[in-house]
Amino acid sequence: MSNHQRLDDGMRWRIVERLDAGQSQVQICREFNLTPSVVCNLWKQFQDTGSIERKPGQSRPRDTMAIEDRYLSIIARHNRVDTASQLSRDLYAATGTRVSRVSVSKRLHETGLFARRPAACVPLTSMNRRVCLAWCREHRDWSMDQWATVLFTDESRCSLNTDSRRTFIWR
DSSP: OOTTOOOOHHHHHHHHHHHHTTOOHHHHHHHHTOOHHHHHHHHHHHHHHSOOOOOOOOOOOOSSOHHHHHHHHHHHHHSTTOOHHHHHHHHHHHHOOOOOHHHHHHHHHHTTOOEEOOOOOOOOOHHHHHHHHHHHHHHTTOOHHHHHTOOOOOOOOOOSSSOOOOOOEEO
16 A cells, blocks of 8 residues: 555544454455554554544644735735745735745645736737738739748747746736
């Protein structure tokens, strides 16, 4: 069994019932494909507390409270071009809570905000559409020789160095 896989309550009760009936821990480990420490710890817990309930997680406490998470979300939406480091400094200035840029990014990800490139497309107006349609109709009967003299560009961005210096926004 994987170290990260959790035993469901039904399996926990079956193991405890078999131990209570006198079956050895080694037999149970083989039968359920578990490590001996899992069975031993479960049996100790049952003997000490009379319960098989899992203890609540004892992970590291969060650096920020819910109100600070909301504040981060609000200032990130208001100042979309601020980096996570700048937002961390803003939070420290406002609340006195010091958090890393990684923590800020995680909190914003939880609220659905991610660092993305800003959209650069310009919406077409009705005037643009009419002009484009007129151009297409005017040139639809061109021959291959006429089209051979036309150069289309995609206006792609090229960069020789690794840092693109692109601005990201939270959205």
